[in-house]
Amino acid sequence: MGISRRKFLGWFGGLSATAATAASTAIAGGNHHFEGHPDTMGVLHDINRCIGCRKCEEACNTVNELPKPEKPFDDLSVLDQKRRTHADVYTVVNQFKIGNEKKHVHVKKQCNHCMEPACASACFVKAFKKMPNGSVVYDESVCVGCRYCMIACPFNIPAYEYDNAFSPKVTKCTLCYPRVQKGLLPGCVEACPKEALIYGNRKELIKIARERINKHPDQYIDHIYGEHEMGGTSWLYISGTPFSEIGMREDLGVTSAPELTSGPLSAVPIVVGLWPVLLTGIYAISKRKDKVAEEEKAEAVKAAENAADEEMKKQIAKIKQDAAKDKEAAIKREVKNALDEAAKEAEEKAKAAAELTETADAAPEKKEDE
Amino acid sequence: MMERPSRISIKPMITPINVVLGIILAIGCVLTVLRFTGGLSVVTNLDDNNPWGIWIGFDLLCGVALAAGGYTTSSACYIFGLKRYHSAVRPAILTAFLGYALVVLALHYDVGRPWRLPFPIFWQQGTTSLLFEVGLCVFLYLTVLFVEFTPAAFEWLGFPKLREKIVKLTILLTILGVVLSTLHQSSLGALYTIVPSKLHPLWYSGYLPVYFFISSMFAGLSMVLFEGSLAHKYMHDKMDETHLRESEGIVLGFGKAASFIMAGYVAIKVIGLSVDNNWHYLFTGYGAWFLLELIGFVALPAFVYAIGVREKNIRLIQRTAVWTVLGIILNRFNISLIAFNWHLPSAERYFPGWMEIAVSLFIVAIGIVIYRFVTTHMPILYEHPDYRSDH
Numbered sequence: 210m211g212i213s214r215r216k217f218l219g220w221f222g223g224l225s226a227t228a229a230t231a232a233s234t235a236i237a238g239g240n241h242h243f244e245g246h247p248d249t250m251g252v253l254h255d256i257n258r259c260i261g262c263r264k265c266e267e268a269c270n271t272v273n274e275l276p277k278p279e280k281p282f283d284d285l286s287v288l289d290q291k292r293r294t295h296a297d298v299y300t301v302v303n304q305f306k307i308g309n310e311k312k313h314v315h316v317k318k319q320c321n322h323c324m325e326p327a328c329a330s331a332c333f334v335k336a337f338k339k340m341p342n343g344s345v346v347y348d349e350s351v352c353v354g355c356r357y358c359m360i361a362c363p364f365n366i367p368a369y370e371y372d373n374a375f376s377p378k379v380t381k382c383t384l385c386y387p388r389v390q391k392g393l394l395p396g397c398v399e400a401c402p403k404e405a406l407i408y409g410n411r412k413e414l415i416k417i418a419r420e421r422i423n424k425h426p427d428q429y430i431d432h433i434y435g436e437h438e439m440g441g442t443s444w445l446y447i448s449g450t451p452f453s454e455i456g457m458r459e460d461l462g463v464t465s466a467p468e469l470t471s472g473p474l475s476a477v478p479i480v481v482g483l484w485p486v487l488l489t490g491i492y493a494i495s496k497r498k499d500k501v502a503e504e505e506k507a508e509a510v511k512a513a514e515n516a517a518d519e520e521m522k523k524q525i526a527k528i529k530q531d532a533a534k535d536k537e538a539a540i541k542r543e544v545k546n547a548l549d550e551a552a553k554e555a556e557e558k559a560k561a562a563a564e565l566t567e568t569a570d571a572a573p574e575k576k577e578d579e
Numbered sequence: 580m581m582e583r584p585s586r587i588s589i590k591p592m593i594t595p596i597n598v599v600l601g602i603i604l605a606i607g608c609v610l611t612v613l614r615f616t617g618g619l620s621v622v623t624n625l626d627d628n629n630p631w632g633i634w635i636g637f638d639l640l641c642g643v644a645l646a647a648g649g650y651t652t653s654s655a656c657y658i659f660g661l662k663r664y665h666s667a668v669r670p671a672i673l674t675a676f677l678g679y680a681l682v683v684l685a686l687h688y689d690v691g692r693p694w695r696l697p698f699p700i701f702w703q704q705g706t707t708s709l710l711f712e713v714g715l716c717v718f719l720y721l722t723v724l725f726v727e728f729t730p731a732a733f734e735w736l737g738f739p740k741l742r743e744k745i746v747k748l749t750i751l752l753t754i755l756g757v758v759l760s761t762l763h764q765s766s767l768g769a770l771y772t773i774v775p776s777k778l779h780p781l782w783y784s785g786y787l788p789v790y791f792f793i794s795s796m797f798a799g800l801s802m803v804l805f806e807g808s809l810a811h812k813y814m815h816d817k818m819d820e821t822h823l824r825e826s827e828g829i830v831l832g833f834g835k836a837a838s839f840i841m842a843g844y845v846a847i848k849v850i851g852l853s854v855d856n857n858w859h860y861l862f863t864g865y866g867a868w869f870l871l872e873l874i875g876f877v878a879l880p881a882f883v884y885a886i887g888v889r890e891k892n893i894r895l896i897q898r899t900a901v902w903t904v905l906g907i908i909l910n911r912f913n914i915s916l917i918a919f920n921w922h923l924p925s926a927e928r929y930f931p932g933w934m935e936i937a938v939s940l941f942i943v944a945i946g947i948v949i950y951r952f953v954t955t956h957m958p959i960l961y962e963h964p965d966y967r968s969d970h
Contacts, residue, residue: 295627331773333699333711351703354691356630357710361773368627369691371620377691461776470709473769473788477712477762484758488658492750495660 245324249343250389251411251435251443252398253418254317256455257428258405261288261302261315268400269300269319272388291456294319296370299382300397305455314448316455317397317406320345320366320382321435322443327466331361336379343411343443344386349378363439363461384443411443418447440465600944607941610934614688622934629920629929631689636915637939638685640767641908642678643717644791647799648806649675649724650753650760655836657753666822667829669731669959670810671803676724677946677953683721685942709766709773716763723756734966735957742966764795771914779918781860781869786851787914793844797837798907804833804900814954819961827893834896835888837903841881848873865918872913876906 267282269275275297280287288304300319307314322345329337329345336352339345354377359367370377385395393399398408407414415436422429434446438461446457453459614622625632652671656664687693700718705711726745733742768791775783784790807826811818818826852858860866880902887895920928954960 293627327773330707331710333705333708333714334695335703335705351695351698352692353695353698355689355710356691357708357770359627359630360770360777363774363776365628369630370618371623371625372618373691374616374618377618458776464775466773467707469773469775470707470769472785473709473766473772474707474712476765476788480761480765481758484761485754488654488754488757492658492660492754495658499660 245411245441246339246341246343248341249324249411249443250384250409251322251343251414251445252384252395253407253409253414253445253447255405255407255421256314256316256446256448256450258403259302259315259317260403260405261285261304261313262402263288263302264400264402265317265397265406266298266300266302268396269382270298272385272396273299273383275299288315292318294366294368294381296368296378296380298368299380303456305450307450307454314450314455316446316448316457318366318456319397319444320384321364322382322384323439323465324441324443325439325465325467327361327363327439328358328367330465330467330470331357333357340386342386342389344384344389345381345443346383346386347379347381349376352379354379361466363458363466411445414445418445421447437463439463440468600948603937603940603944604948606937607944610938610941611688613934614938619689619691622932622938624929624932624935626929628923628927631915631919632929633916633931633935633939634685634689636912637908638689638942639682640911640915642682642685643764643767644795644798644907644911645802645904646675646678646682647760647764647795648803649678649727649799650756651796651799652803653727653753654757657749658757661832663825663828664832666825666962667803667807667833670806670954671799672724672727673731673953673959674802674806674950675799676721676728677949679717679721679724681942681946682717684945685939688938709769712766713763713770716759716766720756720759720763723752723759727752727756731953731957731959734963739965760795761792765789765792767791768914771919774919777920777922778914779860779865779921780855780857781852781865782914782918784851784855786847786854789847790844790851793840793847794907794910797840797844797903800833800837800840801900801903801907804830804837804897805904808897808900810954810960814951814960817954817960821962822960830893830896831888831891834884834899837900838881838884838888841877841884841903845873845878845881848877865921868913868917872906872909876902876909880906 263282263285270277270282278298288302291303292298292301294301300317302315302317305314305316306312322339322343324339326337326339326345329335329339333355334351334353336348337345337358338348354369356369356379358379359365359369367379367381369379385393385397388395394408395406398406407417409417415433418433418436422431422433428449429447430449430451432447432452434448434452434457435442435444440463446452448455451459610622619625623632623634648671652664652667655661656668683696686696690696696714699705699711699714726748730742730745733739733745765788768787768789771778771783772785772787807830811826861870880899883899883902884896886892887899916929958966
């Protein structure tokens with residue numbers, strides 16, 4: 210494809226580039242419009258002229274040095290079955306019966322060489338490349354064999370060597386890139402006896418197609434298949450039968466494959482830029498919350514301790530007070546007891562003294578007598 | 580220091596599970612030889628119209644989605660500070676690491692020239708490809724998971740200093756893990772944004788990357804729950820008190836989170852349906868299938884998760900986890916196989932051959948064997964006595 214757009218994933222490979230890179234390339238992904246290589250060549254397939262002789266298939270087989278099929282190319286019974294491209298078949302002609310008429314329409318099928326190929330956009334190792342002359346070529350030497358190109362191709366063209374264990378390849382038409390480089394025509398175009406295939410500058414081919422449609426509006430549908438399908442293809446088709454009736458999907462849309470995936474790809478710098486900042490923030494917040502909670506807990510514990518202390522002090526004071534009171538009371542009681550006792554004693558003494566005096570009163574003479 | 584009872588089990592070697600595992604591994608070895616000597620056509624039903632089969636649909640898409648427990652659990656614990664989920668982190672990291680390693684192993688079977696798998700990363704970068712984004716992120720994330728896993732191995736091997744250094748990187752690794760997971764989980768869905776003409780409109784959407792990312796979250800959470808219930812059944816003797824004490828809280832918390840995310844997922848699916856105005860497709864056969872997936876395998880389990888959490892019904896939550904995991908597998912199968920190439924006549928559609936299925940089972944069996952080895956020998960389901968209260 211050779212397009213510089215959306216290369217921003219590249220910087221991610223090192224995980225080291227600056228945000229500035231992402232920003233500038235994201236802009237490139239946004240407003241850069243690829244019109245296609247200016248002198249891209251192509252083939253116009255006039256389906257009305259095709260007679261289903263399979264000469265193009267034979268030529269393709271020969272120039273690409275592919276193994277010969279079981280049934281020879283002049284055996285037209287193979288047209289009874291609908292066929293597609295395979296690992297050793299780069300092109301097929303299919304036959305369609307139209308309506309009640311005994312009319313047979315023949316359509317050649319091969320790689321359409323998209324202006325912005327899905328296969329090239331999908332390949333994660335850049336094995337496919339859109340050449341300036343229109344060919345979409347494949348580099349076997351880097352292919353991993355993931356087959357995402359086959360998933361991505363809207364025309365179901367690339368095929369795979371499933372029975373090759375050691376060096377399986379994806380295969381498809383190259384628009385005879387090696388022959389064209391030598392100044393030769395593509396094999397199929399050269400072999401076509403009815404000029405149902407014309408090789409030329411794509412812009413010129415569109416003009417020719419338009420002219421034919423305008424000149425014979427009764428013979429052609431007013432639509433050049435491939436002018437806009439999937440963003441345009443190097444192969445162009447005109448036909449008198451609606452394309453959907455001859456195995457060509459008309460519901461593919463005009464959006465090229467790279468455009469379909471540009472949205473998800475442009476999310477990459479957003480994720481890479483936003484997540485680390487946001488997540489670090491969340492981490493900081495949750496850590497801070499933990500810390501605050503911890504501090505608050507410590508404070509609460511301290512406050513509780515203090516409150517408990519206070520209470521304790523009060524209680525101690527009260528106990529002390531009570532003790533002091535008790536002591537005082539005890540002392541008082543003791544004193545009182547002592548006083549009482551003393552008083553009692555004194556009383557008793559007084560009593561005894563009185564008794565003594567009485568006896569003494571009675572016996573003084575006795576004493577004096579002595 | 581506390582005495583720890585031996586955690587090496589003395590269970591008999593020949594149990595039904597081991598016999599089945601052994602048979603699968605033996606068949607897998609034979610098929611491996613066939614695959615690498617005869618090519619893909621010998622063991623698969625793949626053809627030119629159907630280049631991706633269950634090795635992509637199951638091994639890659641489901642494998643990556645179901646290994647999402649690594650980033651969900653570690654970010655919940657380390658970034659969002661939900662420390663009570665700590666005992667779930669190590670098992671989740673281990674399964675994520677094993678999951679991704681097995682995805683990469685499975686890719687070696689699927690791609691034509693596996694020895695060239697490093698090419699897109701080191702040789703020639705196809706930066707326009709979403710598969711490049713997938714490949715690069717999976718490669719980097721596998722590295723991150725490996726590093727995140729090493730502390731357990733270092734504790735087992737007895738390298739406290741190395742372990743110390745890695746543990747200091749925890750936050751950095753976790754954030755890197757979320758970034759990489761966001762990118763490749765979503766871009767697995769975005770792989771299919773290139774084929775509006777091949778994928779049924781009910782499944783094709785510009786929101787495919789969002790669907791894949793959001794669904795990977797509840798896939799990961801449910802897988803942690805599912806593995807947890809299996810581990811409790813078969814690895815109970817390896818768990819310490821912390822693990823057992825925290826496990827109920829983890830089941831309730833993860834069930835609740837999954838329920839919320841699934842409800843959100845259903846909402847954005849409905850938005851996607853409305854944006855593309857695809858309502859009329861709901862009345863076709865594919866529509867019924869789509870509703871079965873969305874209601875029967877997302878909305879309903881989300882509801883049952885919520886009931887399970889409200890009633891604190893651990894068993895119900897664990898069963899819903901299995902249900903949800905099946906829903907994820909159904910979704911990935913729908914996108915990669917069932918709704919893909921829906922316009923082709925049935926004769927040209929793909930159905931996996933038994934050998935493909937056997938290779939997928941072989942990969943899963945390898946995972947189970949390694950998981951058992953690691954949880955038996957390394958401090959995954961319990962904390963190493965020398966490194967307690969270290970986090």
